[in-house]
Amino acid sequence: MGLLDVFRRKSRRNHEAALVSPLAAATAVREQIQAGDLEQALDIAERGLERFPHSEAMQAAYRLLKREGLADEIAELRRKCEREDDPAALTRLAAAYRDVGEYDKALELCRRAIERFPEHDGPWYVLGRIRLDRFREEWLARDALLAIEYYEQAFDRNRTSYRALIDLAELYTKIGARRKAIRRCEAILEFAPEDERALALLQKAMTLPARGERLDLEQRVRRFAERQRHKANRRGRRADEAPPPDLALLRDPDLLYDRLHWLREHLEGFEAAIGLGGDGSVRGYCGPPSLQPAELARSLHPIFEAAFTCSLRMDMGRLRTAVFEADSGLCVLVQFGELRLALLCSPEARLDRTEAALERWIEHELYR
Amino acid sequence: MIEILEDLNQVAGVKGSMVLTRDGIVVHARLGDLEESTVAAQASAMIGQSLRGLEAVGRDGFQRLILTASWGRMVFVDLEMAYLVAITSRTTRLDNVLIEIDSTAYRIRNRRV
Numbered sequence: 001m002g003l004l005d006v007f008r009r010k011s012r013r014n015h016e017a018a019l020v021s022p023l024a025a026a027t028a029v030r031e032q033i034q035a036g037d038l039e040q041a042l043d044i045a046e047r048g049l050e051r052f053p054h055s056e057a058m059q060a061a062y063r064l065l066k067r068e069g070l071a072d073e074i075a076e077l078r079r080k081c082e083r084e085d086d087p088a089a090l091t092r093l094a095a096a097y098r099d100v101g102e103y104d105k106a107l108e109l110c111r112r113a114i115e116r117f118p119e120h121d122g123p124w125y126v127l128g129r130i131r132l133d134r135f136r137e138e139w140l141a142r143d144a145l146l147a148i149e150y151y152e153q154a155f156d157r158n159r160t161s162y163r164a165l166i167d168l169a170e171l172y173t174k175i176g177a178r179r180k181a182i183r184r185c186e187a188i189l190e191f192a193p194e195d196e197r198a199l200a201l202l203q204k205a206m207t208l209p210a211r212g213e214r215l216d217l218e219q220r221v222r223r224f225a226e227r228q229r230h231k232a233n234r235r236g237r238r239a240d241e242a243p244p245p246d247l248a249l250l251r252d253p254d255l256l257y258d259r260l261h262w263l264r265e266h267l268e269g270f271e272a273a274i275g276l277g278g279d280g281s282v283r284g285y286c287g288p289p290s291l292q293p294a295e296l297a298r299s300l301h302p303i304f305e306a307a308f309t310c311s312l313r314m315d316m317g318r319l320r321t322a323v324f325e326a327d328s329g330l331c332v333l334v335q336f337g338e339l340r341l342a343l344l345c346s347p348e349a350r351l352d353r354t355e356a357a358l359e360r361w362i363e364h365e366l367y368r
Numbered sequence: 369m370i371e372i373l374e375d376l377n378q379v380a381g382v383k384g385s386m387v388l389t390r391d392g393i394v395v396h397a398r399l400g401d402l403e404e405s406t407v408a409a410q411a412s413a414m415i416g417q418s419l420r421g422l423e424a425v426g427r428d429g430f431q432r433l434i435l436t437a438s439w440g441r442m443v444f445v446d447l448e449m450a451y452l453v454a455i456t457s458r459t460t461r462l463d464n465v466l467i468e469i470d471s472t473a474y475r476i477r478n479r480r481v
Binding site: 302 | 401402409411417418421422424426427428430432435436438439440442457459460
């Protein structure tokens with residue numbers, strides 16, 4: 001084993017120490033970026049995202065890292081787009097913004113490109129990719145349906161759009177839309193007869209049942225999304241698997257109490273904190289006996305439900321937090337996987353003063 | 369008031385804004401690509417449910433509500449007779465946007481008719 005290997009093993013061990021929580025991993029990513037070691041930063045970021053896919057701190061660190069890597073390309077493309085109206089440059093810039101997680105900028109550029117160059121397939125493809133990213137993160141059927149719609153628009157404008165066709169073929173195969181998957185594979189093989197990915201996908205699509213249930217596209221997507229969500233929710237339920245932090249907290253009232261109690265110690269103006277199951281049942285409580293946990297749950301559960309529905313119907317994805325500020329104090333709701341946490345504070349706890357403690361609680365303490 | 373909302377929508381990260389009463393009646397809206405009826409219905413349900421729930425836990429409503437989801441944010445500000453609702457992107461720095469939203473609420477409250 002060479003010196004370099006020893007160094008790499010040691011640095012991986014160090015990274016493992018950084019992966020105890022999203023906040024620790026995100027801090028390590030930022031430190032590596034500052035030290036100019038983007039390779040190490042990427043290694044930690046990728047492993048961190050794999051372990052904590054829904055963490056805001058981790059996603060922000062990953063975005064920062066990607067921006068660092070693509071900063072020159074983005075600057076150059078922006079200059080190009082300012083100089084001339086070029087659909088390819090607009091599309092590449094939109095794709096670069098998508099890569100760094102700046103989805104709103106990407107969407108705006110796509111809209112601009114579609115308005116000016118309605119026959120160009122590029123922006124439709126980027127729109128499709130953005131929806132596919134969203135679908136893979138939260139498994140909401142609406143995202144997959146929109147991804148399909150956008151990819152089909154790209155295909156309508158460019159019958160040899162390999163990237164749109166391959167994504168479509170994959171999606172159709174996954175949802176079990178046999179005929180559509182085969183057609184898209186065949187469309188690729190017309191202009192790229194030896195393409196290995198298309199051939200493999202075609203083979204897979206052919207094995208799908210030819211005469212299955214008669215379902216339309218939307219039904220198929222919904223069923224697939226439901227399956228994926230179910231699969232994601234099953235994580236950590238097997239005896240040999242460590243449960244994810246939300247399930248661990250839901251199962252262990254002492255652990256949950258310990259995490260809620262952390263807030264009492266570290267948050268100015270703390271009054272009470274409560275942990276609820278998805279059905280509104282009380283799973284843990286830390287606060288004065290004068291506040292009845294069951295009463296609190298009865299009042300807070302409908303707010304959680306309204307916030308959850310509002311987020312979905314507004315096409316913003318799943319609820320993360322809701323922060324209510326009033327003269328009478330602060331009320332914070334946190335959706336942490338399947339666990340719902342609510343926190344009540346006195347007027348002393350102004351948001352600007354409690355933000356850091358709340359971030360540490362959500363992104364570090366709850367994962368310990 | 370329309371101009372005030374249009375100014376707010378110029379702020380980076382703000383996708384749209386509206387003023388609506390507690391009963392969900394839209395006073396003014398500048399929502400860009402967002403569908404007015406959907407935003408009004410969701411905002412009004414959110415306000416109504418929050419007021420009822422907060423009152424039950426001994427809180428007198430809210431001055432500001434920041435709702436954060438995976439792909440976007442909604443910020444509600446109490447204007448006394450109505451609410452300012454702003455829909456923003458998730459990736460924009462929240463503190464910068466909040467300053468602009470609070471300043472918009474102040475302009476609406478203090479505008480001369």
